[in-house]
Amino acid sequence: MREEPIVLRRRHMLAGSGAALAAAGLASWSRGAGAAGDTPAPVPTGAAPKPLPAYVSWKDPGSLIVHSGTTIETKRSVFGTSVVTPAEQLYIRNNLPAPDASILSDRDAWEVAIEGVKSPRKLALRDLKRMGIETTAMVLQCSGNGRGYFPSKPSGTPWQVGAAGCVMWSGVPVRWVVEALGGVLGGMSYMTGTGGEKLPEGLDPKSVIVERSVPAAAMADALLAWEMNGVPISLAHGGPLRLIVPGYTGVNNIKYVKRLAFTAQETDARIMSHGYRLSPPGAKGDPTQPSVQEMSVKSWINGPGTDGKPVAAGDTQIHGVAFGGLNAIAKVEVSLDGGKTWAQARLVGPDLGRYAWRQFVLAARLPAGTYTLASRAIDTAGNVQPEQRSENAGGYNNTSWADHAVKVSVA
Amino acid sequence: MREEPIVLRRRHMLAGSGAALAAAGLASWSRGAGAAGDTPAPVPTGAAPKPLPAYVSWKDPGSLIVHSGTTIETKRSVFGTSVVTPAEQLYIRNNLPAPDASILSDRDAWEVAIEGVKSPRKLALRDLKRMGIETTAMVLQCSGNGRGYFPSKPSGTPWQVGAAGCVMWSGVPVRWVVEALGGVLGGMSYMTGTGGEKLPEGLDPKSVIVERSVPAAAMADALLAWEMNGVPISLAHGGPLRLIVPGYTGVNNIKYVKRLAFTAQETDARIMSHGYRLSPPGAKGDPTQPSVQEMSVKSWINGPGTDGKPVAAGDTQIHGVAFGGLNAIAKVEVSLDGGKTWAQARLVGPDLGRYAWRQFVLAARLPAGTYTLASRAIDTAGNVQPEQRSENAGGYNNTSWADHAVKVSVA
Numbered sequence: 001m002r003e004e005p006i007v008l009r010r011r012h013m014l015a016g017s018g019a020a021l022a023a024a025g026l027a028s029w030s031r032g033a034g035a036a037g038d039t040p041a042p043v044p045t046g047a048a049p050k051p052l053p054a055y056v057s058w059k060d061p062g063s064l065i066v067h068s069g070t071t072i073e074t075k076r077s078v079f080g081t082s083v084v085t086p087a088e089q090l091y092i093r094n095n096l097p098a099p100d101a102s103i104l105s106d107r108d109a110w111e112v113a114i115e116g117v118k119s120p121r122k123l124a125l126r127d128l129k130r131m132g133i134e135t136t137a138m139v140l141q142c143s144g145n146g147r148g149y150f151p152s153k154p155s156g157t158p159w160q161v162g163a164a165g166c167v168m169w170s171g172v173p174v175r176w177v178v179e180a181l182g183g184v185l186g187g188m189s190y191m192t193g194t195g196g197e198k199l200p201e202g203l204d205p206k207s208v209i210v211e212r213s214v215p216a217a218a219m220a221d222a223l224l225a226w227e228m229n230g231v232p233i234s235l236a237h238g239g240p241l242r243l244i245v246p247g248y249t250g251v252n253n254i255k256y257v258k259r260l261a262f263t264a265q266e267t268d269a270r271i272m273s274h275g276y277r278l279s280p281p282g283a284k285g286d287p288t289q290p291s292v293q294e295m296s297v298k299s300w301i302n303g304p305g306t307d308g309k310p311v312a313a314g315d316t317q318i319h320g321v322a323f324g325g326l327n328a329i330a331k332v333e334v335s336l337d338g339g340k341t342w343a344q345a346r347l348v349g350p351d352l353g354r355y356a357w358r359q360f361v362l363a364a365r366l367p368a369g370t371y372t373l374a375s376r377a378i379d380t381a382g383n384v385q386p387e388q389r390s391e392n393a394g395g396y397n398n399t400s401w402a403d404h405a406v407k408v409s410v411a
Numbered sequence: 412m413r414e415e416p417i418v419l420r421r422r423h424m425l426a427g428s429g430a431a432l433a434a435a436g437l438a439s440w441s442r443g444a445g446a447a448g449d450t451p452a453p454v455p456t457g458a459a460p461k462p463l464p465a466y467v468s469w470k471d472p473g474s475l476i477v478h479s480g481t482t483i484e485t486k487r488s489v490f491g492t493s494v495v496t497p498a499e500q501l502y503i504r505n506n507l508p509a510p511d512a513s514i515l516s517d518r519d520a521w522e523v524a525i526e527g528v529k530s531p532r533k534l535a536l537r538d539l540k541r542m543g544i545e546t547t548a549m550v551l552q553c554s555g556n557g558r559g560y561f562p563s564k565p566s567g568t569p570w571q572v573g574a575a576g577c578v579m580w581s582g583v584p585v586r587w588v589v590e591a592l593g594g595v596l597g598g599m600s601y602m603t604g605t606g607g608e609k610l611p612e613g614l615d616p617k618s619v620i621v622e623r624s625v626p627a628a629a630m631a632d633a634l635l636a637w638e639m640n641g642v643p644i645s646l647a648h649g650g651p652l653r654l655i656v657p658g659y660t661g662v663n664n665i666k667y668v669k670r671l672a673f674t675a676q677e678t679d680a681r682i683m684s685h686g687y688r689l690s691p692p693g694a695k696g697d698p699t700q701p702s703v704q705e706m707s708v709k710s711w712i713n714g715p716g717t718d719g720k721p722v723a724a725g726d727t728q729i730h731g732v733a734f735g736g737l738n739a740i741a742k743v744e745v746s747l748d749g750g751k752t753w754a755q756a757r758l759v760g761p762d763l764g765r766y767a768w769r770q771f772v773l774a775a776r777l778p779a780g781t782y783t784l785a786s787r788a789i790d791t792a793g794n795v796q797p798e799q800r801s802e803n804a805g806g807y808n809n810t811s812w813a814d815h816a817v818k819v820s821v822a
Contacts, residue, residue: 079641082546082581082639085641129728130725133759232491312541315542349545353761
């Protein structure tokens with residue numbers, strides 16, 4: 001196996017790398033570039049791997065593909081079969097550079113303003129910790145995960161499968177906070193979260209601020225979370241406090257959340273009004289188009305053969321992950337012939353709840369040859385993972401099983 | 412919060428630190444010291460914290476208490492509420508120094524001899540990976556966890572609660588391997604695992620080798636595991652291959668497993684015959700005494716107040732972990748008055764199966780004062796965590812809720 005170099009690591013602490021990141025990290029929707037909600041150009045084939053930026057130097061470089069300082073993908077071949085994705089392997093997609101690490105110097109002092117409730121007020125993290133604890137396992141997935149399979153090459157990071165992970169979050173249920181403050185005011189149809197990133201100067205704040213609205217009903221399972229996978233949330237992943245909205249794409253899970261408001265309208269921040277919209281190919285995002293929000297049923301195979309090496313002929317164990325977004329997984333089928341025939345895979349490992357992914361395994365005996373391995377998930381609401389992606393300008397919500405199929409050579 | 416120093420880290424790779432560890436790391440049962448199965452002397456109060464040894468330099472020093480090079484404990488106050496214990500915080504208890512890291516240079520080449528089956532043979536890890544995959548969450552707990560609460564101060568590491576964690580393991584079920592090799596031979600009542608540690612020279616191998624027998628029935632849920640918490644098992648935790656016997660204390664989960672034999676008798680290795688025996692106080696371990704094997708129902712509180720700081724008066728969330736060994740947890744009760752009265756706690760977070768622990772939380776309003784917080788778990792078989800420890804010479808199996816109570820000062 002690979003020999004990993006000794007790397008400097010420092011947990012949960014490092015600052016963004018300042019000016020360089022700030023220059024690179026402005027999201028494309030802030031530049032009016034249209035529907036794409038992600039940032040950088042594809043990494044040219046054959047280019048030397050980029051090093052991890054300082055604020056995530058504690059991550060495992062061998063597990064990750066660095067697209068840019070704010071977009072880092074997990075390698076498909078490193079996903080294991082243990083359900084929970086280790087923090088050191090979890091993808092990064094920040095719409096703005098991470099705030100200065102000084103915000104972690106006193107985590108308990110971090111404040112979030114709760115608005116649109118009967119008794120609005122600011123609450124410090126130390127207050128939230130006294131209000132209740134819940135723990136939820138959730139697939140965290142970038143809206144653009146799978147964009148790399150769009151032949152139209154939408155602008156934005158060309159993620160394959162690795163802008164996703166299954167992560168354990170701990171914090172206080174939003175509904176308990178709301179109850180303590182007298183409940184949501186009438187007519188408030190949305191829950192709007194605002195991130196605490198430092199905004200670049202000289203730009204209209206609304207054009208860059210990370211502020212997203214989801215239906216107020218999503219409050220039911222939402223958390224104000226201070227812990228990820230058993231430790232205080234790292235700066236890179238939104239610590240000290242992150243809004244977690246299970247079943248919703250990554251961008252709706254507001255990092256460094258400083259305001260949680262129940263609102264009558266969706267926010268008019270550009271990341272909501274024009275970013276992350278399902279626009280027709282060639283069109284720019286606008287508020288009349290559907291927003292990228294709830295995740296849909298999806299699965300993919302993580303091994304064998306995803307490292308590009310030939311697979312040994314004979315018995316093999318085909319494994320991957322499947323999730324339903326808002327629904328639990330009912331079953332997963334695997335095809336050895338590119339989708340002509342399917343066999344039911346076995347779901348393995350503990351079931352971490354409907355927002356988590358399930359690991360699946362199919363035992364197969366493969367003689368030498370080449371194979372197109374595909375997986376197709378069905379959720380408990382009867383939704384079937386589709387063969388084809390839905391074309392859209394931003395390259396969002398790619399759940400196509402055909403796009404996620406793996407060609408392997410068996411020798 | 413604490414500022415953590417930059418530390419050199421290197422994942423899954425580092426060698427034991429050689430002679431020094433070897434000198435320190437010989438288990439006490441190999442020196443004929445009697446019943447104690449653990450190694451070193453208590454860390455004197457007020458002594459400077461010991462640094463992490465090189466082979467676990469990738470762990471989080473701020474989360475750990477280093478008793479010796481082979482005995483490292485998780486601090487009670489760092490256990491979170493996310494069910495799974497991160498590898499960087501997981502305790503270490505090695506009966507011998509870890510083998511040289513070169514055994515990880517080709518993980519798939521690691522061989523384990525399967526014996527006591529119809530068709531005995533050696534299998535390489537690459538073979539095992541083709542035979543099947545299962546994933547199990549399990550409490551890994553040292554037999555001596557809680558020894559530090561024995562007033563008799565048994566020899567061995569004075570663990571408090573932190574020689575335990577809940578960990579996800581992935582590998583092939585032992586029963587599938589056995590089936591593939593024709594099944595267990597008649598009359599084989601035990602499953603005996605042998606570790607691949609390098610044995611110190613000049614000693615009878617049987618006096619030092621890590622070899623343990625469990626009832627053959629424990630095969631039902633046992634794994635030959637190559638993955639822990641989503642990544643290949645680190646050297647420190649028994650990679651490339653570890654025998655996992657859910658519900659059994661740590662020592663029965665053989666690291667670097669090189670032989671898995673179904674045997675008519677328990678092994679006569681000294682770690683089995685004399686180590687880890689429930690001896691009467693003052694007596695030495697011998698084969699007539701009960702062996703420390705299956706874990707029993709246990710719980711403890713991890714917060715608040717376990718960091719020694721005063722707890723703020725008012726609303727608080729008392730949280731901890733509970734597990735039943737071979738049985739799932741039915742309920743957990745919490746006392747605010749040292750066991751006079753009890754209230755039922757809420758189980759939070761996903762249920763990872765009967766071998767995992769559950770997180771529990773009780774919301775309580777505490778006026779200023781001092782409190783003795785205790786927890787008491789009941790498993791699905793009706794076993795109740797006892798008030799008192801069972802006295803024994805080795806300081807094993809401490810499940811006393813009174814011993815694990817936490818005195819907190821609320822201001």
